[in-house]
Amino acid sequence: MQLKIDHVVVAGSALTPMKEAFASVGLKTEFGGIHSNEITHMAYLPFDDGSYLELLSTRQPRALSPLWHRHILNDAGLCAWAIEVPNVADEVQRVAELGVPVDGPFHMSRKWPDGAMAEWDMATIGEGEPGTLLPFLIKDRTPRELRIPPYRPGGAERGARPRADRLMGIHTVVLGVRHLEKAIALYRRVYGFAEPEIVDNPLFGARLARFADTPVVLATPMRGRPDPRAARYEDEEDQDWLETRLHRFGDGPAACLLRIYDLEMVIERFEMNQDPEPWFDQQIAWFDDLKVGGVRLGVIG
Numbered sequence: 001m002q003l004k005i006d007h008v009v010v011a012g013s014a015l016t017p018m019k020e021a022f023a024s025v026g027l028k029t030e031f032g033g034i035h036s037n038e039i040t041h042m043a044y045l046p047f048d049d050g051s052y053l054e055l056l057s058t059r060q061p062r063a064l065s066p067l068w069h070r071h072i073l074n075d076a077g078l079c080a081w082a083i084e085v086p087n088v089a090d091e092v093q094r095v096a097e098l099g100v101p102v103d104g105p106f107h108m109s110r111k112w113p114d115g116a117m118a119e120w121d122m123a124t125i126g127e128g129e130p131g132t133l134l135p136f137l138i139k140d141r142t143p144r145e146l147r148i149p150p151y152r153p154g155g156a157e158r159g160a161r162p163r164a165d166r167l168m169g170i171h172t173v174v175l176g177v178r179h180l181e182k183a184i185a186l187y188r189r190v191y192g193f194a195e196p197e198i199v200d201n202p203l204f205g206a207r208l209a210r211f212a213d214t215p216v217v218l219a220t221p222m223r224g225r226p227d228p229r230a231a232r233y234e235d236e237e238d239q240d241w242l243e244t245r246l247h248r249f250g251d252g253p254a255a256c257l258l259r260i261y262d263l264e265m266v267i268e269r270f271e272m273n274q275d276p277e278p279w280f281d282q283q284i285a286w287f288d289d290l291k292v293g294g295v296r297l298g299v300i301g
Contacts, residue, residue, distance in 0.1 A: 049169030080131030132252035176254035
């Protein structure tokens with residue numbers, strides 16, 4: 001089964017500081033409206049291939065969110081990912097027949113500031129909150145351009161969409177997992193993936209399992225210390241970042257890689273003060289996670 005990432009959710013306790021943090025590294029987002037639960041609202045950063053990052057928070061501080069409350073309250077950053085499917089109910093039935101827990105579909109919506117309404121169906125597959133290990137499912141009821149448009153709904157009068165210069169789309173979601181073999185077995189069961197390629201990546205501080213020709217990489221903490229040459233590991237807490245994250249939030253997105261046209265050009269454009277790092281058979285570079293609320297957001301090319 002071919003998976004294409006629809007979007008990745010970044011959770012935080014307040015939306016404006018998240019927007020400002022992303023803007024500080026050259027990633028300007030736009031407000032996308034209020035969800036039908038009336039509790040959460042979002043901003044978005046779309047890419048050329050139609051995928052996007054969603055910054056999510058509650059409208060009121062410490063309000064109880066029906067989804068990802070712990071992630072929002074504790075500024076978890078990356079918290080969930082989604083794939084679009086042709087029919088949510090059909091995919092839920094298929095996964096349920098494999099003996100995997102499911103929940104939904106649910107009808108959801110979001111209202112733009114001018115009153116335009118985007119509607120979609122959503123469902124959770126697997127255990128835990130939506131999209132933490134397995135992706136949550138989404139399918140638009142209204143045109144997808146109304147949910148995340150090339151330009152905001154209605155055209156120029158609603159303002160031009162934010163432009164993520166030289167960034168093509170979401171390439172990979174890196175999912176932190178406590179039990180690597182168990183997670184591998186789950187993905188092979190649900191999606192029929194082949195055996196992954198497994199490598200230790202000291203610079204990232206994890207053992208990685210990559211499923212070929214998919215956007216999925218699983219990561220579990222390495223035994224021993226990450227490579228001390230990694231500039232972002234300044235102390236022991238940084239070196240144990242993945243283990244700490246798993247303890248706080250459980251399995252789920254730990255890093256996200258964006259597809260780019262040219263790595264050197266993007267490093268210069270976004271003033272990434274580091275050399276590229278190896279990532280399987282490719283090279284990656286990272287935005288400064290200290291500037292974007294601890295979010296491990298990188299580019300790959």
